[in-house]
Amino acid sequence: MAIKKHISLMWMLGLLVIFIWTPAVSGQSTDFKENIYPVEKLKPTDSVLKVKVGDLAPDFTLPAVRGGEMTLSHYRGKKNVVISFVPAAWTPVCSDQWPGYNIAQEFFVQNNTILLGITVDNIPTLYAWTNQMCMGGGELWFPVLSDFYPHGAVAEKYGVLRSDGVSERALFVIDKKGIIRYIDVHDINERPRLEVLVGELQKLEK
Amino acid sequence: MNELYRAIEGRKDLKGKMKLIGIGTGNSDFEVGFFRKKYEVPFPLFSDEDYSIHKAIGEVRTPYFIGVRLKGDGSAEVFYSKLGGFENANKFLDSMVKLSGL
Numbered sequence: 001m002a003i004k005k006h007i008s009l010m011w012m013l014g015l016l017v018i019f020i021w022t023p024a025v026s027g028q029s030t031d032f033k034e035n036i037y038p039v040e041k042l043k044p045t046d047s048v049l050k051v052k053v054g055d056l057a058p059d060f061t062l063p064a065v066r067g068g069e070m071t072l073s074h075y076r077g078k079k080n081v082v083i084s085f086v087p088a089a090w091t092p093v094c095s096d097q098w099p100g101y102n103i104a105q106e107f108f109v110q111n112n113t114i115l116l117g118i119t120v121d122n123i124p125t126l127y128a129w130t131n132q133m134c135m136g137g138g139e140l141w142f143p144v145l146s147d148f149y150p151h152g153a154v155a156e157k158y159g160v161l162r163s164d165g166v167s168e169r170a171l172f173v174i175d176k177k178g179i180i181r182y183i184d185v186h187d188i189n190e191r192p193r194l195e196v197l198v199g200e201l202q203k204l205e206k
Numbered sequence: 207m208n209e210l211y212r213a214i215e216g217r218k219d220l221k222g223k224m225k226l227i228g229i230g231t232g233n234s235d236f237e238v239g240f241f242r243k244k245y246e247v248p249f250p251l252f253s254d255e256d257y258s259i260h261k262a263i264g265e266v267r268t269p270y271f272i273g274v275r276l277k278g279d280g281s282a283e284v285f286y287s288k289l290g291g292f293e294n295a296n297k298f299l300d301s302m303v304k305l306s307g308l
Contacts, residue, residue, distance in 0.1 A: 096232065103244065195236035 035132065039091050044187040047168055050159030053183060057081075057174045060154045062118065062145035065126045070116065070143050073178065080113040080204045081174040082197070085155055087166040087188055089121045089129035097169070097191050098140065099133050104194055105141050111201040112176075115142035120155060120167055122148040160185060173200050209295040211249045217299070223308060227252065231260040231268065273302055 051058065061071040075081050086097055098117055101108075108115055119126065123146045130144050147154045147167070155167035162168060171192060173182035182200040186192045211226050228251040230238040238253040254260055263272070266289060273286030285306050292298035 100237070104240065191232065193234050193236070194240070195234060198236075 035090060036092055036095055037090050042188050044189065045168055045185050046162040046164070046188075047160050047185070049183065049185060050157065051172075051180055051183070053180055055180050056178050057083075057172065057180050058154075058157045060157065062147055062154060063123060065123055065130055065144040065146070070145055072116070072174075075114060075176075076178045077176055080111060080176055080201070081172075082108070082113055082115045082201070083158075083170075083172040083174065084115060084117050085158075085160050085167040085170040085172075086117065086119050087162070087169055089119055089125050093169065093189065093191050095129075095133070098130075098144075100191070100194060101142065102133070102138075102140050104198075107194075107198045107201060108142075111204055112206045113201055113204065117142055117144040118147050118154060118167070119144075120147045120152045120161075120165065122146055162188075171197060173197075173204070175204055208246065208248060210292075210299060211247075213295045213299045220303070220308070224303075225249075229254050229259055232257055273306060275306055 057072060059071065059073045061069050064070050072081065072083075084097070084101065086093075101115055101117075117140075121129070126144050126146055130140055134140060152161040152165060152167060155161040158170070158172065160168040160170040169186045169188045169190075169192070171182070171184040171186070172180055175181050181204065184192055184196070207226075207228065214220055214224050214226055226249045228247065228249065230241065230251060231254045233241070233253050234255050235253045238251050241247070242251050257265075260266070263270075268289075269291045270289050271286060272284060275283045275285050277283060286302060
């Protein structure tokens with residue numbers, strides 16, 4: 001006779017993202033239904049950086065999904081800035097990364113930091129994608145900017161525009177003086193770990 | 207999920223017989239720990255940073271539930287494996303108990 005000892009249920013989280021991601025929201029999440037475009041493994045990086053740690057971050061102005069425009073130098077003397085370039089809307093890893101930052105807002109707030117999310121997609125595409133990210137309720141707390149036209153101009157200025165026209169998966173941490181303090185041109189196939197970014201934020205003057 | 211945990215813990219007939227764990231696919235220990243603290247998750251959560259568990263299961267989308275019956279001989283039998291969440295924790299728990307044959 002079978003002895004019924006335990007029953008374990010395994011709940012598979014998104015995240016969280018971390019994300020987490022709400023963590024239930026991710027590229028693997030049913031929140032995205034069948035809308036995530038499958039992507040094969042890509043060349044990890046495919047560009048040459050044009051900036052380095054210690055440089056003044058190149059200024060830019062880009063249209064925001066919520067309307068209006070955002071200018072990087074607007075934050076100078078006020079807030080630290082993280083720029084998160086992700087390659088493309090509606091792709092697997094990108095659809096995990098920003099929902100993770102969305103639930104991790106307190107790490108940015110604690111370190112007087114604003115996050116600017118940038119892709120080379122156009123505004124309507126980003127509008128639909130970011131809305132889908134928030135199907136569980138709420139909205140992204142950080143601005144999402146479109147580097148669509150002239151195509152990838154800001155990504156190109158930083159040296160993170162790949163040869164196929166999408167950007168790298170890259171993070172730039174910029175202090176209140178506008179100086180680049182950290183650069184991570186990440187393997188495009190993988191999501192940067194939250195703890196590494198948090199560690200860099202904690203090094204900044206608040 | 208916290209509601210499901212409380213539903214399990216609140217039922218005397220399930221005491222010591224049913225446990226709930228969570229697995230964060232593609233998440234680091236730090237990310238899972240942050241999530242646990244932020245959402246006050248009362249049951250154990252584990253990170254699956256390299257997706258090894260996720261791959262072993264079949265790279266399912268989430269949320270995904272697996273019910274496993276652990277037998278006295280050390281073997282385990284899956285009695286439930288399904289994609290998607292639930293509307294009502296108590297109803298979900300009732301269906302799991304029924305399916306498990308507990």
